Every structure is written in C-alpha cells, then in structure tokens.
Amino acid sequence: MRPSHLLFIFLLLLTFIDATLYLHAKRMANDLKTDQALQTIAVAGLGLTDLCVATEARYTRHPAVSDPMAPFMDHPGAIEHFPTGSFWNAPTNTETR
Amino acid sequence: MLPKGLEKQLNILDFSLSSLWRRKLKNLSIMLVFALVIFLLGSFQMLTGALTNSADAVLKNTADITIQKMSAGRQEAIPLAYIEKLHSIYGIRAIIPRVWGYYFDESNLANFTIMALDSDSMPDGNKLDLTLAHGHFPKKTETDTVVIGRSVHNILGLGERRIFSLFRPDLSLKSFNMVGLFAQQTDLLTNDLIVMNLSDARDLFNIPPSMATDLCVYVANPSEIETIAKKIAGLLPDTRVLTKKQIQKTYQVVFSWRSGFASICLLTALVAFAILAWDKASGLSPEEKREIGILKILGWETGDILAIRFWESTLVSALAFIIGCTAAYFHVAFFDASLLKPVMVGWSVIHPPFKLLPSVNLADLLLIFTFSVLPYLGATVIPAWRCSTVPPDSVIR
Amino acid sequence: MFLNSWSLGLTLAGLIILVLGIFACRTAFRVLRHWDPSSDSNLQIKLENEIWLASTLVEYGLGFQILTLVLFVLAADTFCQVIVGAMCATGALLANDFGMPTLLVKIAGVFLYGFWIVLHKLDISSETYPLVKIKYTYLLLILPLLIADITLQTMYIAYLSPDIITSCCAVVFGSSDETGRNLLQGYSQTTLLFLYYGSIVFLLGLGCILLKRWMLPFAALFSAGWLWFLCLATVAIITLFSSYIYAMPYHHCPFCILKPEYHYIGFALYFTLIPAAFFGLSTVIVEPLKSKKDLAGPVQKYQRTAIILSLLLVLLLTAISSYHFLLYKITGGEL
Numbered sequence: 015m016r017p018s019h020l021l022f023i024f025l026l027l028l029t030f031i032d033a034t035l036y037l038h039a040k041r042m043a044n045d046l047k048t049d050q051a052l053q054t055i056a057v058a059g060l061g062l063t064d065l066c067v068a069t070e071a072r073y074t075r076h077p078a079v080s081d082p083m084a085p086f087m088d089h090p091g092a093i094e095h096f097p098t099g100s101f102w103n104a105p106t107n108t109e110t111r
Numbered sequence: 112m113l114p115k116g117l118e119k120q121l122n123i124l125d126f127s128l129s130s131l132w133r134r135k136l137k138n139l140s141i142m143l144v145f146a147l148v149i150f151l152l153g154s155f156q157m158l159t160g161a162l163t164n165s166a167d168a169v170l171k172n173t174a175d176i177t178i179q180k181m182s183a184g185r186q187e188a189i190p191l192a193y194i195e196k197l198h199s200i201y202g203i204r205a206i207i208p209r210v211w212g213y214y215f216d217e218s219n220l221a222n223f224t225i226m227a228l229d230s231d232s233m234p235d236g237n238k239l240d241l242t243l244a245h246g247h248f249p250k251k252t253e254t255d256t257v258v259i260g261r262s263v264h265n266i267l268g269l270g271e272r273r274i275f276s277l278f279r280p281d282l283s284l285k286s287f288n289m290v291g292l293f294a295q296q297t298d299l300l301t302n303d304l305i306v307m308n309l310s311d312a313r314d315l316f317n318i319p320p321s322m323a324t325d326l327c328v329y330v331a332n333p334s335e336i337e338t339i340a341k342k343i344a345g346l347l348p349d350t351r352v353l354t355k356k357q358i359q360k361t362y363q364v365v366f367s368w369r370s371g372f373a374s375i376c377l378l379t380a381l382v383a384f385a386i387l388a389w390d391k392a393s394g395l396s397p398e399e400k401r402e403i404g405i406l407k408i409l410g411w412e413t414g415d416i417l418a419i420r421f422w423e424s425t426l427v428s429a430l431a432f433i434i435g436c437t438a439a440y441f442h443v444a445f446f447d448a449s450l451l452k453p454v455m456v457g458w459s460v461i462h463p464p465f466k467l468l469p470s471v472n473l474a475d476l477l478l479i480f481t482f483s484v485l486p487y488l489g490a491t492v493i494p495a496w497r498c499s500t501v502p503p504d505s506v507i508r
Numbered sequence: 509m510f511l512n513s514w515s516l517g518l519t520l521a522g523l524i525i526l527v528l529g530i531f532a533c534r535t536a537f538r539v540l541r542h543w544d545p546s547s548d549s550n551l552q553i554k555l556e557n558e559i560w561l562a563s564t565l566v567e568y569g570l571g572f573q574i575l576t577l578v579l580f581v582l583a584a585d586t587f588c589q590v591i592v593g594a595m596c597a598t599g600a601l602l603a604n605d606f607g608m609p610t611l612l613v614k615i616a617g618v619f620l621y622g623f624w625i626v627l628h629k630l631d632i633s634s635e636t637y638p639l640v641k642i643k644y645t646y647l648l649l650i651l652p653l654l655i656a657d658i659t660l661q662t663m664y665i666a667y668l669s670p671d672i673i674t675s676c677c678a679v680v681f682g683s684s685d686e687t688g689r690n691l692l693q694g695y696s697q698t699t700l701l702f703l704y705y706g707s708i709v710f711l712l713g714l715g716c717i718l719l720k721r722w723m724l725p726f727a728a729l730f731s732a733g734w735l736w737f738l739c740l741a742t743v744a745i746i747t748l749f750s751s752y753i754y755a756m757p758y759h760h761c762p763f764c765i766l767k768p769e770y771h772y773i774g775f776a777l778y779f780t781l782i783p784a785a786f787f788g789l790s791t792v793i794v795e796p797l798k799s800k801k802d803l804a805g806p807v808q809k810y811q812r813t814a815i816i817l818s819l820l821l822v823l824l825l826t827a828i829s830s831y832h833f834l835l836y837k838i839t840g841g842e843l
Contacts, residue, residue, distance in 0.1 A: 097457035
C-alpha cells in the first residue's frame with residue numbers, strides 16, 4: 015500500500031470524526047434553543063444583565079453594571095487582586111461615566 | 112489514469128510521507144506539540160466565542176434602561192423618590208425598583224447573588240415559573256420564601272431540607288423557606304441566584320423601605336431608548352444610566368479583550384515553537400545531507416526537493432491543525448473546557464456547569480490557522496531551501 | 509485597537525509576508541547585480557540556487573496574501589461589533605481613512621504577485637532563464653507595495669477606536685435619496701443586467717474566437733474586456749445580485765454575502781471573479797514576452813490555458829451569481 019493511501023485513509027477518518035462533530039453541533043444547537051428560550055424568560059422576568067460565569071468578584075459577576083473603577087475602590091491605593099480580573103475587561107461605558 | 116502532473120505530485124507526496132515516517136519520533140513529537148498549541152488557541156477561541164454567542168442570544172430581553180445612583184465614585188442605593196421625578200418623561204412604560212446584592216457565605220467562602228423585585232410587573236413575569244425545576248416564585252404575600260439556583264442548593268447542602276438561614280449585617284439570623292429551585296437549563300444565568308421578595312431583601316440587607324439598589328426602566332418604543340436615557344441622565348445627574356445596547360455589548364468587549372490577552376500569551380508559545388521548527392528544519396544532519404545529495408545525483412531538481420519539503424511541512428502543520436481543532440472542540444463541548452475554566456472563574460467557589468456550544472466558524476478557524484500554520488510555514492521555508500541546495504558533490508567527497 | 513486577536517493575526521501575517529518579501533528582494537538585488545548566464549563561477553551557481561528560494565518565497569507570499577485578504581475582510585466584519593454604528597464590514601472599513609485603501613492595496617497585491625508567478629513559470633520553462641532581469645526588477649518594484657500594504661493595515665488598526673461613529677452598509681450602498689452618501693447610484697437595474705450578461709456573452713465569444721485563431725487586437729480587446737468586466741461585476745454584485753441573495757430589496761452590501769447566514773456564497777463569487785479576471789488580464793500582458801528567445805511556445809501555451817480557465821471560471825461565476833436571481837424570478841421570492 016502506498017503511504018499516500020494511508021494518509022488518505024487517515025484524512026478520511028478525521029473527516030468522518032469532524033462530520034460527526036458537525037452533526038453533534040447541529041443537535042446541540044437545537045437543544046440549546048429550548049434552553050435559551052427559558053433563559054430569555056429568566057432574563058426578562060428578573061431583569062438579569064449578566065452571565066453567571068465567575069462569581070468571585072462583583073465586577074466579573076456583573077461586568078455589565080459595574081464601572082471600570084470597581085476593582086480598585088476597596089481602599090485608597092488598592093490593587094486589583096482577583097485572578098479573573100486579569101482576564102475580564104471593563105465594559106466601555108464611556109458615554110455614561 | 113491520473114494526469115501526469117498529479118501523478119508526479121502524488122509520488123512526491125509518497126516520498127515525503129516515507130521520509131517523515133523514517134524520523135517518526137522527531138516528526139510525531141513536533142506534530143503533537145504543534146497540535147497542543149493549536150488546541151489551546153482553538154479552545155480559547157471556541158470557549159470565548161461560545162460565551163459571547165450565548166450572551167448575545169440570551170441578553171436581548173434585558174431591561175431597556177437601568178439606573179444606578181452614584182456617590183463618591185461608588186454605586187449606592189437609589190431613593191424610590193427618584194421614580195416620581197421621572198414621571199415627567201413621556202414614553203416610559205414602567206419603572207421597576209430592584210434590590211439586589213451579594214451575600215458572602217463565610218462558611219463555604221461562596222458569593223451568592225441575591226435578587227429581589229416585584230416579578231409580576233416585569234415583562235414575562237407570569238412565565239417565570241417555567242424556569243424552575245420545581246416549586247413556584249414567591250408571591251408578594253409569602254414572606255421569607257425564596258427561589259434558589261442549583262449551585263446555591265448544593266453549596267448550602269440543603270438536600271431534602273427547605274429551611275435555611277442567612278445572616279443580617281448585625282449577625283442576627285433570618286431564616287428562609289425555599290419554595291422553588293431553578294432548572295438546570297438556566298444555570299448559565301441563575302446558578303448563584305437567590306430570588307426573594309423586596310421586603311425580605313430589605314430586611315436581610317438592612318436597606319430602608321424608601322430605597323432600592325437600582326431601577327429598571329421599560330420604554331414603550333424601542334427606538335426611543337437612547338433619547339429617553341439622555342433625558343433621564345439630564346434629570347438625575349447623580350445617576351449612571353445604562354441602556355440595553357451597552358449591556359449587550361459588554362460581552363463582546365469583555366471577551367474580545369480577553370482573547371486578545373490570551374493570544375498574546377499563546378503567541379509567545381507559538382514564537383518559541385516557530386524557533387523550534389526553524390531549528391529542526393535548518394540543522395541538517397549528515398544523513399539528511401547525504402540523502403539530498405544522492406537524490407540530486409539521481410537527477411532530482413532543486414524544485415523537486417523543495418516540493419518534498421513543502422509537502423512535509425504542510426502535512427505536519429495541516430494534520431496538527433485538524434487534530435488540534437478537533438481536540439479543542441471535544442474539550443469545550445464534552446469536557447466543559449475544564450483546562451481553561453480555572454482561568455475563567457478564578458477563586459469562585461461556585462463553578463458554573465458550562466453547557467456551551469463551541470463556536471466554530473470559518474472566520475475563527477482561519478484566525479487560528481493564521482496564528483499557527485502561517486508562522487510554521489514561514490519558519491520552515493528558508494531552511495527547506497537551504498537544504499535543497501546542498502551541492503551533490505559534497506556527499507561523494 | 510491592537511489588543512484583539514484579529515489585529516494580532518493580521519499583523520502577524522503581514523510581518524511574515526514582509527519578511528518573506530524582504531528575503532526575496534535580497535535575492536533579487538544580488539541577481540540583478542551579479543547575474544551572468546555565461547559564467548560558471550561559484551557565485552553564479554549560488555545565484556541559480558537562490559532563484560529557487562525567491563520563487564518559493566513569492567509563492568508562499570501569494571498564498572499568505574490571499575489568506576490575509578480574506579482575514580482582513582473577516583476581521584473588519586468582527587470589528588463592527590465593537591464600533592458604534594457599524595453593522596458589517598462596510599462600516600468597520602469606513603471607520604477611518606485607511607480601511608478601504610488597505611483593502612484595495614491587498615487586492616492589487618494578489619494580482620501583482622500572481623503576475624510575478626506567471627513570469628516565473630514562463631521563465632523556468634526555458635533553459636536559459638531569459639526573463640531573469642525583468643522578473644527581479646519587477647520583484648523589487650513590488651516591495652514598496654508590500655510595505656504600503658502593511659503600513660496601511662497597521663494605521664487602520666491603530667486608528668480604529670470603538671468610540672468612532674460610522675455608517676452601516678444600508679447608508680453607504682443604500683438607494684434612498686435623502687442620505688446623499690450613496691456610493692453607487694444611477695445605474696438602472698435593467699441596463700446593468702443587460703450590460704452584465706452582455707459582457708459575459710461578449711467575453712465568451714471573444715475567447716472562443718481567440719482559441720480558434722490568435723489575433724493580437726482581439727487579445728487586447730479580450731483583456732481590456734476583463735478589466736471592464738471586473739469593475740462591472742463588482743458593481744453588479746453590490747447593487748443587483750446582493751439584494752437577491754439577502755432577499756431584501758434595500759440591502760446592497762458586498763461584504764454581508766460572506767457571512768455564514770448566506771452559506772458563504774460571497775467567497776464563491778469573489779473566488780471565481782478574481783481568478784477569472786486575473787487569467788483574462790494576463791493573456792495580453794504576457795504577449796510582449798513572445799519576442800524573447802525560445803519563449804514563444806510556452807507563452808502561447810500559457811495564453812491558451814489562461815483563456816480556457818477564465819472562460820470556465822466566468823461560466824461558474826454566471827451560474828453562482830444568477831442562482832439567487834433566477835430562484836427569485838421563478839419562485840416569486842419565497843425560498
């Protein structure tokens with residue numbers, strides 16, 4: 015057997031795996047749609063503004079409603095020390111202070 | 112039969128495959144390291160993309176305008192009297208005060224979000240019971256009742272019990288009766304929530320009845336949101352006015368910066384990898400030199416040897432790319448992005464179960480391709496040329 | 509706005525292309541100075557080897573350039589999410605003065621590198637490398653374009669700030685009269701349609717004649733026709749076909765068709781149009797090379813291939829661009 019045939023078989027296998035994953039993504043998107051319908055109800059009914067991803071600091075739990083200064087306001091000269099703070103950017107609400 | 116040009120390329124492909132295989136330990140390890148770098152890059156891109164997408168899909172129903180009172184650079188409680196001031200603005204449909212805040216549970220070191228509002232007056236407020244796994248939302252008349260998120264339920268260790276208590280600021284206990292539990296489907300939003308009545312939250316946080324945390328404003332005509340927000344900001348100069356659009360935009364900004372930060376970190380890894388690739392490709396062993404010399408004596412042209420090298424680096428990088436991206440998908444879709452999660456949640460005690468659809472689109476794949484395969488190809492092209500121009504006589508000597 | 513994965517990716521790709529280009533130009537410089545086909549000195553043998561390096565580098569550069577072109581448009585499409593007022597790539601590109609020039613320079617770059625590779629292929633088809641001097645002078649002339657490309661791109665990214673208010677494609681390419689900021693206006697749809705399909709038929713006819721009998725004036729006309737068709741097709745895609753693809757009469761935008769919602773049909777359109785135009789244009793450009801020693805044969809062969817390729821691609825383009833249009837006409841709009 016030529017080495018290139020082996021390669022093609024391997025590529026075929028990868029294509030097969032990726033095609034399966036594509037189908038999985040399609041199905042998952044469908045599942046998520048029902049979840050998201052519920053989530054939108056929760057957002058509307060409770061007026062939620064943020065995803066619950068990091069709960070350690072209020073400015074990463076609710077980045078949408080906290081201001082850029084929030085990480086540094088605990089005391090004068092405070093440094094921001096939460097790990098997520100180094101990854102989460104403050105929203106640019108420049109128009110509204 | 113195959114056309115002649117294709118047949119030639121196929122033969123060259125065969126040759127480069129077997130020459131890759133001859134040094135399989137070296138080439139496979141390079142491919143795996145490369146795949147690992149691509150895997151990390153891809154996971155980041157897919158995870159942040161997925162979070163942005165869900166934020167996009169879910170947050171479209173958030174309040175039109177949110178008003179917070181600012182004092183000395185901090186957000187503080189807003190007097191309910193402000194609602195009266197806003198009645199003069201035409202076009203506002205409803206103003207709903209909310210009391211919300213964080214409750215730090217010292218025994219478990221967990222941070223809960225406590226949310227209290229009159230849900231009957233909210234849009235979709237009557238449908239809210241659909242978001243619960245069981246139970247119902249506290250009615251106005253039911254005092255000391257709450258609905259909690261699943262993680263709160265776990266961390267408090269409630270099990271079958273329904274009664275638990277939280278501390279007021281003066282350390283007196285206030286007990287609550289759990290009347291509902293949020294469904295698993297809404298975990299992405301409600302995982303750490305404790306929802307209660309306005310009066311209970313005021314009691315718990317010791318906020319006077321004339322105050323609220325912020326005001327949600329609903330506007331009759333969505334195209335007037337900006338104008339009304341400006342009017343509110345004019346009427347209440349000591350407040351911060353957030354519009355729906357700004358809130359929705361937050362997650363674009365938060366993660367686009369974040370993935371930028373991540374790309375800088377990963378870029379360093381990539382540069383190191385490119386140097387490795389350069390080193391590997393340029394350090395010609397005497398064996399390789401001999402091989403190329405013999406091929407040249409057999410009548411191979413420089414272009415043919417370049418084609419072999421091209422195939423070799425393309426094969427290594429393309430396979431690494433496909434494997435890395437596939438693995439990244441598995442990582443995000445089936446393993447909850449468990450390698451990146453610690454970075455995302457930091458010291459949080461409440462770990463959100465990420466049920467996320469990895470965002471895979473042409474644009475992201477192309478971006479990952481640019482970050483990974485391009486530097487590799489660029490780093491191997493000159494060494495490839497250098498080794499293809501070995502003079503044939505150098506071997507015989 | 510550098511701290512963004514797209515900006516970083518673009519800059520990285522730009523730098524790689526620039527490095528490849530500089531290496532290629534170093535070779536070009538040496539070849540131009542020391543090239544002497546009659547000599548068999550060590551230097552000449554070294555240079556003959558370096559020719560391979562330069563050509564490989566430019567081939568890689570072309571591949572990367574095509575990639576960055578796509579990447580640039582996609583990046584603009586992503587930037588629009590953070591720029592106030594922009595809703596697709598148009599807005600992001602118009603957010604400052606450098607967006608559109610960068611795009612144009614990048615497209616021009618694809619054509620110019622392509623021509624270099626054609627020159628190179630013709631050159632190595634002969635034993636004596638008759639085009640060496642022309643080829644490398646040309647390569648040195650490309651370098652400023654390359655530098656302009658990366659400079660413009662960097663300026664674009666640097667001056668892009670999320671606070672700028674820009675206009676979306678509905679304003680720029682829209683047809684309402686009040687805005688007064690209309691880019692393409694005054695083409696009647698039927699005239700445009702007639703011109704578009706007329707040009708295709710004209711090019712096909714001319715190509716077939718040329719394949720039967722080679723006539724220089726016709727060839728010149730053919731290439732000129734392609735230049736005209738390239739502009740016309742772009743206009744037609746923007747003002748005519750795009751709205752059928754979107755199924756919205758007032759949405760004309762050359763970039764939104766690249767989105768997954770429309771099954772990436774834009775890529776199919778542009779990736780047939782641009783190569784077709786490239787091959788069409790190059791037929792007459794290589795004509796003067798026929799006078800060089802033993803190049804007449806390869807040039808003629810190339811011209812035939814180029815004409816056939818451009819005709820096949822234009823047929824493909826017609827099919828792709830008409831698909832939504834015909835679908836609309838036949839089914840009456842509903843998909």
